[in-house]
Amino acid sequence: MQHRCASTTGGAPGRAPARPGRPVSRRAVTAAGLLAPLAALLAGCGADQGSTSPRTLRVLDTYTNDPDRTVIGGALDAAAKKVGVTLERVSVAGDSLIQRVLQQGSSGTLPDILMLDNPDLQQIAATTALRPFDEVGVPTDGYTEGVTSAGTYDGRVYGLAPTVNTIALFYDVRALDEAGVAPPTTWSELREAAGALTRGSRYGLAFCGNATYEGTWQYLPFFWSNGADERDIATPEAAAGLDLLAGTVADGHASTSVLNWSQADVKDQFVAGRAAMMVNGPWQIPELESVEGLEYAVVTLPVRDPAGQRPVAPLGGEVWTVPATGDRSKERLAGRVLAEFLSDESLVSMAAKRSTVPGRPALIEPFLERRPEMAAFADLVRGARARTAELGAEWPATATALYTAVQLAVSGQATAQDALAEAQEYV
Known part of the structure; x- marks a missing residue:
């Protein structure tokens, strides 16, 4: 994801942050001069932001298009009103956010509230550019393990995602009915279904295997669910x-x-009828629902052995943080705004309107009363895994190795085992 992806982020128009993200490398952070000197730099930078009112907070995010914007x-405005502050909000393109954050960090002009794609958080927190939530009064309890892990660096929570997403298997109901195929639950059933559904110009399955973090994101459920480890x-x-x-590609059942x-x-x-099934995320739902005559459904991605395995999906979504600006008064105000922004009512409302899932399990049932079609994603999100959970700030190198292996194997240049062995050499 991402997406949107949130990489991010990978692919939905107008929702760049929701795709799996493209985390900044440690080399880039170091080159920007942030690692050691930033804490000292920020200690005296509060006065540099005096152009705004003491109760005006600056916000930076990547929500440039509706409905997300x-x-x-x-x-955010509702939360700010409760706290009694005003917001000056700037939204930038997703692919320019990290460079902007690095520049602002080195010049002491970070915003008061900052959105990051979740795989980027640990690397930015490592620069001392963020305040831990226990210092600014943002509650951190009640979230899924994946959400908490994605927002944690060195044992402390620096950011939280109000709503999250992942990927599942979409299928064309009419196509499966006509072929007499049931939604697959195992890998063997998926491969058989892809074959039975391939006819004429239509492939049985479509997925993203490109040379970006989107390609990694779409491979991860099959990687993790089968017990593989990114180490x-x-x-x-x-x-x-x-x-x-x-x-599926070698068989001619995927393009x-x-x-x-x-x-x-x-x-x-999928919309054009050239794929009967696809691996994708809930950010596609609004457009799918607008396609006349398209009847689709969503199930969790198949696993190799359903008796001993459950789907493990990657966690997508954006985390909200409080930058270390050096102005402790504003940092506390930013914490209060985020505490309101992350309230129960706010989370359920945002999730329902954005086709995402609340980050707190206790809110999933009331959310599903409003969005029952999101059930498969809600089930996956409960156990979804943060991409940085195992490797932390070193995740980008492995993410690159994984999509490189996907490219080698899917193109037929190497067997899956040889492709992974070759890619592993560069981690």
């Missing part, structure tokens, strides 16, 4: 998941174009 803006990617467990994806498709492209193939 309006939904998030409304929730050693060249294992039989990892190879089996990659062989499943590569096999070789998956090597170049974004998640938005995958959605376009």
Whole structure:
């Protein structure tokens, strides 16, 4: 994800942050001069931001398009009103956010409230550019393990995602009915279904296997659900998941174009009737619901052995943070705004309007009363895993290795096992 992806972020138009993100490298952070000197720099930078009122807070995010821009803006304004402050909000393109944050950090002009794609948080927190939530009064209890992990650096929470997303299997109900195919629950059923559904110009399955973090994001459920571990990617467990994806292409049941498709492209193939099933995220739902005559449903992604495995999906979504500006009064006000922004009512409302899932399990049932079609995603989110949970700030190198392996195996340049072994050498 991402997405949107939140990489981020990967692919939905107008929702860049929701796709799986493109985390900044440690080299880039160091080059920006942030690692050691930032704490000292920020200690005296509060006065540099005196152009705004003491009760005006600056906000930076990447929600440039609706509905996200309006939904998030409304929730932020409501929270600010309760605290008694005003907001000056700037939204920038997702692919420019990190460079802007690095520049602002080195010049002492960070905003008071900052949104980051969740895989970026640990690397930015490592620069001392963020305040831990226990210092600014933001409650951190009640979130899923994945959400908490995504917002944690060195044992302290620096950010939280109000709503989150992941990926699942969408299918064309009419196509499966006509072929007499049930929604697959196992890898073998997925491969068989892809074959039975491939006819004429329509492939059975579409997924994103491109050379970006989107390609990694879409491989991760098959990687993690089969017991693979990012600390050693060249294992039989990892190879089996990659062989499943590569096999659908080799069989002619998925297009070789998956090597170049974004998640938005995958959605376009599904909408056009050129794919009967697709791997994708809930940010596509608003557009799918607007397509006349399209009847679709969503199920969790299949696992190799349902008797001993459950789907483990990657966690997508954006975390909200309080930068270390050096103005402790404003930092506390920013914490109060985020505490209101992350209230129960606010989370459920944002999730329902944005086709995402609340980050707190206690809110999922009331959310599903408003959005029952999100049930598969809600189920996956409960156990979704943060991409940085295992490797922290070192995740980007492995993410790159994984999408490199996907490219090698799906293109037929190497077996899945050899592709992962080759990619592992660069981690």
